[in-house]
Amino acid sequence: MNDPTDPSAAKTGQSGEAVVRWCDWHGGLTGGATLIGVVARLSGADVALWACPTCLAKHRLTPYREDGT
Numbered sequence: 788m789n790d791p792t793d794p795s796a797a798k799t800g801q802s803g804e805a806v807v808r809w810c811d812w813h814g815g816l817t818g819g820a821t822l823i824g825v826v827a828r829l830s831g832a833d834v835a836l837w838a839c840p841t842c843l844a845k846h847r848l849t850p851y852r853e854d855g856t
Contacts, residue, residue, distance in 0.1 A: 812842035822851045 808820035817839035826834040838848050 808837045810839040810842055811836045812838050812846055812848075815839075821848075823848050824851050 805818045806820075807816050807818055809815070810817045810820060811823070817837075820837040820839055821843050822835055823838045823843075824836040826836065828834060836851075838846070842848065843850075
């Protein structure tokens, strides 16, 4: 199973098909989502925050980078 917080898995699945994700900004499904952030939780799995291309531009979001820069 793909790690939902892995930015390299954002655009396509294992067989190359487009991955449909939830855009956390407009609250709907989208293809071609970009990982914006990862929220660490005290219990359970981390939560990934995704944005569609429109919301990425509209809200001037910055893609997630593991090194924090």
